[in-house]
Amino acid sequence: MNQLTWAVLFVTFMTKLWVTTQGIYVDNGNPYDNGTLEVVNLTLSQHDAPLLTKVYYPKKIDTYAVVFFAGGLLGWIPAESYSDVLKRVASHGFVVIGVDYLPYTFPTPPPEVRVRTHTQEGVQSHQSKKYLEELQWLAQHLEARIAQQLNQTGLVPDFRHLAVSCHSAGCDPIVDMAMENQTFSKAALFLEPFSYHFKTPMTYTMPAFILGTEFSTEHPACIFPREGYDHFYDMWQCPKIVMNVKGHGHCEVLDAWLYSVCAKYQFCKANPDADINKYHNFIQGISAAFLTTTLQGWDKLQYITNTTLLPVQLLEFKKDLDC
Ligand SMILES: *[C@@H]1O[C@H](CO)[C@@H](O)[C@H](O)[C@H]1NC(C)=O
Ligand SMILES: *[C@@H]1O[C@H](CO)[C@@H](O)[C@H](O)[C@H]1NC(C)=O
Ligand SMILES: *[C@@H]1O[C@H](CO)[C@@H](O)[C@H](O)[C@H]1NC(C)=O
Ligand SMILES: *[C@@H]1O[C@H](CO)[C@@H](O)[C@H](O)[C@H]1NC(C)=O
Ligand SMILES: *[C@@H]1O[C@H](CO)[C@@H](O)[C@H](O)[C@H]1NC(C)=O
Secondary structure, X not given: OOHHHHHHHHHHHHXXXXXXXXOOOOOOOOOOOOOOOOEEEEEEOOOOOOOEEEEEEEOOOOEEEEEEEEOHHHHOOOHHHHHHHHHHHHOOOEEEEEXXXXXXXXXXXXXXXXXXXXXXOOOOHHHHHHHHHHHXXXXXXXXXXXXXXXXXXXXXXXXXXXXXXXXXXXXXXXXXXXXXXXXOOOEEEEEOOOOOOOOOXXXXXXXXXXXXXXXXXXXXXXXXXXXXXXXXXXXXXXXXXXXXXXXXXXXXXXXXXXXXXXXHHOOOOOOOOOOHHHHHHHHHHHHHHHHHHHHHOOOOOHHHHOHHHOOOOEEEEEEEOOO
């Protein structure tokens, strides 16, 4: 390909994937390094916000892009279980919002979640409605709640630069939301996604990064084969990137103590010898690279697409960015 063709492709791609950002904090460091911002957390009770909410945000006063995250099992795995990864992402300049779908009896999911099969339709809509309600509430109140906690105004979570993110079946309601509303989110970060009813292809563009792990579909499996990362990739529209990580499983994204419980009892097949710090560093790296590109307007895709730089081995890597 000659240089002009490259230039045209590049510019076309950038205009599709990038949103011109103004006044948003931009992280110009290496996404695989720990972020430089100190992160604090804020808990919003269910009596305050529509859902119990854990927010991780940089302490430094600035305007930040926002990430809305739902944990596994349709959101029944509390966001606190992912605090290490969420905190690491926040340290790269994001207000990261984890929502808990309550009431739950952790760690036993409610019966209807356990027995729900993909033939049941409509069960999820309650979740996605609740998440939308939550998002609207946060867009109105989060800035003030943060000011209250910091005892200082000026820290702005900018919901015009929002990405959705999720783990496992937490992605089921998130896909629902994306299907119903084309404008609320600028990007989607799917970590080992699974959906019970994602049957029709996406009809509009929302850049997506999709992660799979080798062990998640192996016995004891926590993702049905062909309904996980590969299915999401097939259903999604360009631009999209997918990778399947070798030698890791479904629990490794969780905080270290939960991972060790999961690995010990093999709730999902896990790598019992995983170096969690290293793996979380990888998740942080791909997440920060993707979100910085899509929300902060600074191209860091080479940290994802140059797979020789990744701290893990891949079984599969595909991208479709020329759209
Ligand atoms: C990065 O942060 C994690 C905790 O979030 C910490 O455990 C780790 O030691 C840090 N790594 C470096 C190189 O500072
Ligand atoms: C939230 O911040 C407090 C105070 O710094 C800390 O003790 C706690 O562990 C944090 N919680 C989570 C879930 O990160
Ligand atoms: C909040 O700031 C005000 C004015 O600077 C100060 O008087 C007050 O003590 C602060 N409160 C807390 C809890 O830090
Ligand atoms: C989609 O989301 C945007 C931003 O949150 C909101 O303003 C709009 O009303 C939503 N549209 C629909 C059809 O719900
Ligand atoms: C990928 O990274 C390696 C190691 O830093 C570098 O040598 C190589 O040139 C990079 N490849 C591309 C296509 O940028």
